[in-house]
Amino acid sequence: MCYSSLYRLSRTLSQSCIKSRTLTAHHVSRNGRRSFAATARSRLMEMSGFSEEQLAVREAIFKICSNFSDDYWMEHDLTETYPHELHAALAKDGWIGIAMPEELGGSGLGISEATMMLQSIAESGAGLAGAQSIHANVYATQPVAKFATAEQRKRFLTKIISGEWRTCFGVTEPNTGLDTLKLKTMAKRDGDHYNITGQKIWISSAQVATKMVLLARTTPLEDVKKPSQGLSMFYIDFDLTQPGLEAKKIRKMGGRAVDANQVFFDNYRIPADSLIGEEGQGFKILHCSQPVADEHDRASDYARERIVFGRPIGMNQGIQHPLASAYMHLEAAKLATYHAARLYDSSNPDHPAYDSSVTQHAVGVACNSAKYLAAEAAFTACERSVMSMGGMGYAAEYHVERYLREVFVPRIAPISRVIISIFSSRSLLML
Numbered sequence: 001m002c003y004s005s006l007y008r009l010s011r012t013l014s015q016s017c018i019k020s021r022t023l024t025a026h027h028v029s030r031n032g033r034r035s036f037a038a039t040a041r042s043r044l045m046e047m048s049g050f051s052e053e054q055l056a057v058r059e060a061i062f063k064i065c066s067n068f069s070d071d072y073w074m075e076h077d078l079t080e081t082y083p084h085e086l087h088a089a090l091a092k093d094g095w096i097g098i099a100m101p102e103e104l105g106g107s108g109l110g111i112s113e114a115t116m117m118l119q120s121i122a123e124s125g126a127g128l129a130g131a132q133s134i135h136a137n138v139y140a141t142q143p144v145a146k147f148a149t150a151e152q153r154k155r156f157l158t159k160i161i162s163g164e165w166r167t168c169f170g171v172t173e174p175n176t177g178l179d180t181l182k183l184k185t186m187a188k189r190d191g192d193h194y195n196i197t198g199q200k201i202w203i204s205s206a207q208v209a210t211k212m213v214l215l216a217r218t219t220p221l222e223d224v225k226k227p228s229q230g231l232s233m234f235y236i237d238f239d240l241t242q243p244g245l246e247a248k249k250i251r252k253m254g255g256r257a258v259d260a261n262q263v264f265f266d267n268y269r270i271p272a273d274s275l276i277g278e279e280g281q282g283f284k285i286l287h288c289s290q291p292v293a294d295e296h297d298r299a300s301d302y303a304r305e306r307i308v309f310g311r312p313i314g315m316n317q318g319i320q321h322p323l324a325s326a327y328m329h330l331e332a333a334k335l336a337t338y339h340a341a342r343l344y345d346s347s348n349p350d351h352p353a354y355d356s357s358v359t360q361h362a363v364g365v366a367c368n369s370a371k372y373l374a375a376e377a378a379f380t381a382c383e384r385s386v387m388s389m390g391g392m393g394y395a396a397e398y399h400v401e402r403y404l405r406e407v408f409v410p411r412i413a414p415i416s417r418v419i420i421s422i423f424s425s426r427s428l429l430m431l
């Protein structure tokens with residue numbers, strides 16, 4: 001692992017731990033505003049056993065995120081405003097390039113450290129929206145870093161790392177959904193250009209992106225032997241001022257700080273050198289990006305302080321046990337997630353921890369299992385947080401309703417739990 005670059009990144013950090021933020025909570029009653037106990041937020045996740053470098057990432061990210069209060073995230077959710085300030089702060093200190101090559105200004109670290117960064121952002125109170133606001137720049141650009149030519153890498157990634165550009169990720173289509181191999185958006189070669197025609201849906205951050213990682217067909221489905229053939233990966237300029245490109249925002253349940261869009265291509269013209277890797281190999285290349293998720297539960301603070309029937313509700317086993325079980329499931333999901341990230345890094349020949357015995361199958365099993373477990377554990381933790389807090393769990397002021405709205409997404413995207421279960425049943429259990 002390239003520790004020197006991490007030290008370069010983190011040298012501006014203070015050596016001392018970051019103080020926990022002090023949150024003031026208010027309980028609104030019919031009689032007006034009644035003061036409820038102030039709670040100093042503790043960090044809930046147990047982080048023993050992680051490397052010094054990973055913990056340094058965590059401290060640095062918490063420090064940056066401490067400038068973005070719960071109210072910041074509530075406001076951005078309510079007003080559907082992208083968190084430009086968080087993106088700028090992370091870019092300023094080099095974090096967008098955490099898993100990018102050093103020669104481009106990145107840190108050359110692995111997906112394990114990138115995962116730690118995303119977890120810490122979510123855990124800081126930014127929730128899934130905070131992580132989602134930057135995750136395409138970190139993960140979706142991995143295939144570009146791996147498969148683009150040296151010249152393309154320099155041209156495409158330097159400005160992503162510096163924060164000047166942002167990326168969105170264009171795979172899902174309205175009429176094919178999880179059946180990705182059937183996607184229909186076509187990129188037709190025309191001299192030194194391609195013309196793109198088709199439609200994408202649910203594209204996050206398209207309103208603020210400058211670039212898009214695009215999966216499109218270069219050979220129609222009916223002309224290929226297998227549906228996995230004829231798909232190509234492009235890294236395109238995403239310029240909504242140009243003819244043939246349109247993005248329409250989708251109104252959605254949660255994570256509203258990050259826009260989701262329908263995207264329409266109508267003979268949108270891109271230079272031929274936007275192609276990444278070989279034509280027709282796009283599906284293989286796509287599998288280089290593996291998102292992972294984790295969540296955080298704050299209901300225990302409330303349960304310690306809310307008095308009903310003469311004692312804190314947290315003294316009742318009916319409150320304690322569901323929260324304890326949710327916590328243990330988060331712990332298990334965290335271990336599965338970092339195990340998957342470690343295997344992913346070890347399977348990468350460019351990573352210092354490369355281990356040729358780690359197969360793509362092993363990585364696939366670990367990533368799918370971690371994705372499933374983390375999404376379910378996060379959902380359960382958020383649902384139990386809301387329920388443990390009674391009516392206040394439903395109030396925006398306590399933030400857990402926001403987390404619950406957001407946490408449906410990892411159960412749906414990028415692949416749903418049903419599809420992971422199908423993969424596990426067929427590929428692992430041979431059913």
Ligand SMILES: Cc1cc2nc3c(=O)[nH]c(=O)nc-3n(C[C@H](O)[C@H](O)[C@H](O)COP(=O)(O)OP(=O)(O)OC[C@H]3O[C@@H](n4cnc5c(N)ncnc54)[C@H](O)[C@@H]3O)c2cc1C
Nearest residue numbers: 169170171172177178202203204409412413414415416418
């Ligand atoms: C907030 C949000 C952000 C997103 N961001 C992006 C993005 O940036 N870029 C991008 O490309 N995509 C993005 N997506 C899209 C996401 O990846 C898709 O929603 C996801 O892949 C599911 O596809 P679908 O919605 O078309 O569901 P469908 O494929 O229509 O599936 C609908 C339901 O049917 C179930 N189902 C499907 N097949 C089977 C089967 N064989 N057996 C049993 N059940 C089945 C599914 O599990 C699901 O519950 C985002 C989605 C959301 C909600």
